[in-house]
Amino acid sequence: MEIEQYEIIIVEDNAYDAELMVRSLKEKNLANQLIVLEDGEDALDFIFCRGKYTARNLSSLPKVIFLDIKLPKVDGLEVLRQLKSNEQTRTIPIVIVTSSKEDPDIETAYKLGANSYVVKPVEFDDFLKTINQLGLYWLVVNEKPR
């Protein structure tokens, strides 16, 4: 299988949430080069081209990573920490997308270098709007580092 160039990486263990996100992005035709990864370890392997992703080219960085905090194996904050402490990956914009409004998480996330922190709205209409805006902003409005 040919390893593609991805623009969006969604790290989300809840398949339904992931599906809702993908659907939202698809509405605006932003889901072309998108991959959903289910846990933190998988995400790190993918980004650093380790394990089953050894063949991948590390130099091709995504435009944005949507990262959930509560993840199996390695949690979202740890993934964030590793990515932001690596010289190659620290420039990738990372948006924390979480259900939690708990303050310590927000603070920790920003301290670790998160670029944005978004709480998933429960109401689907709001959710849809939020994801649409995020996709548009990070993929269209925002300039990726070169």
Place this chain on the structure above:
Amino acid sequence: MKSIQSVSLKFWLPSLILIAFILLSAGLMVQEKIVWESDLIKTRKEFITYDMASLKREMEKEILTNQPLEARQALLARGVNIEYRVLIATDEQGRIQYATRFELVGQLAVDVLPGFDSQYLSALKHNHKTVVIHNDKHQLITAYFPITLSRRPDAIRAVDTGILFLVYDLSSAQQKIWGQVWQVYWPLLMGALILMILMIIFINRFVDSPMQHLILSTQRFSRGESDGGCCITGNGELASLGTVFNEMMVQLNERLSSLEISNKRYDTIFKTAPDAIITTDERGIIDSFNPVAEKIFLYTAKEVIGKNACMLMTDGYKTNKEGYRDGFSSMVDKKTFGMGRELTGRKKDGSTVELLISVAETGIQGDQCLSAILIDITDRKRVEEELKKYRDNLEDLVSERTTQLETANKELKAFSYSVSHDLRAPLRAIEGFTSILMKQYVAEFDDEGKRLGSVIQKNSRKMSNLIDDLLAFSRMGRTSMHCSRIDMQNLANTVFDEASTPENRQRVRFNIGDLCKVEGDTNMIRQVWINLISNALKFSSNHKQAVISVTCREEGDELIYCIKDNGVGFDMKYKDKLFGVFQRLHSEKEFEGTGVGLAIAQRIILRHGGQIWGEGEKNKGASFYFSLPKKQNCIG
């Protein structure tokens, strides 16, 4: 001096005068006797010279007239005088021609009279002088007179010059001299004696008697029987001596009585002090030991007095650097004298006792004495130990509880975390997928199907609100408070503006009085206002002319705020349910809500040390009051 001191003045002064008088009198008498004696010798010599010259003339006349018997008679007549012990007349050769004693006649005077000196024979023959010699040793006067004895026809020379020799006995006359002297002197001696006796009487009366009085007073005083002085009468020095003595006695009495009081006081303290009192000399030898000390050390005072205080200490204190024992000094550094120091003492039975010692040094005429006050602190120490144990235990307990609390808090946090994450996700899925269903597959539902879909959506939203409120409620109990001064007037106004819609603002009259400023956590108090004002707006939403008034009053240390509306009110019998979590007094149909708002408000007010309560009547509005202390002690 000592012999004089030991003999009374009454005796030694007269005796001295008497001795002096006797010596003086004896001297005078001896001198008088010598004068009289020399007078006697002189007169006797004169008498002898005269008498002998007279005899010589008589005898020479008789012999010249050749009447030797007459001459002899004249000589014998002189011999009657018993003081004329020997009276002879010799011829030129010294042969006795005439004598008062017949047996001597015809013999050589040199042979029979030891006192006769023959050298005068020839000497006197030529110069015709008389010789009178006084012999003091034998109390004699010997006299030699040349005498012309005879002119006999057969004589070669016409004149035969012999010697008239006399031995005069002075002894009886001399013996009489003493009697004569005595006769002159005895009235004098008697007068002197009387004078002396008068003097003794005088001394006794005016000197010795007051002295004795003084002595007796002093003796009485020294025995402690003093009645406060003596009275010496008299003049001059003695009187002033008496006055001075009396003053001295008074002063001494005062000092003695104050000393006595002081002594008694010390004795009382010494005996009744609750602490041990031990005094030692500078070598550490114990000289007093009070009853408490006896009780502490189990020694009696008799057992320790005279012994070194080191016996009361454990071995560690016994010797100092120089290796000699010096009692308390070795235990207590001189710098710490007077201050308390803890040490371990040793009882008679060998057991130890914890003591607090305070040592003081008293110097009296170069001797340093040490006084030590000791307190048995064994019990105190034990209690301290126990307290320490309890305190440590308590600390352990507190830290254990703290750990438990922290654990519980952590668990609670984890719980709310997972509630916020895990309960939301399925809700979102329900809501999201229902939403997709109702949008993309709407054509396939009839009206009932559409209604059911909206019920699912509505309930999932409600569930989401409940979760949010529950988390907010839980957070209010956990987040720390940051106090500052809050402008309540401004805050209530702002909250009203934020919570009300333009429609609300048209319909509702919001009356706000002067609200006092108060101390508290601004965010939390804002939440209280939000909940109360929202409630007021909500429950008066059916009223066409709604009035919401906010007032404040001061009551003691507290400020009481009140928010009153004229809405639907509530039945007072349910007032206990007002502040319960998820407790609602109205149906969902009438008013939306989760029933957490007032619970959150109560939790915040309680955390600020205040109270919250409500008053209301069905369909006549409700009043909610909350009190806050003016000053906050904001810790956590």
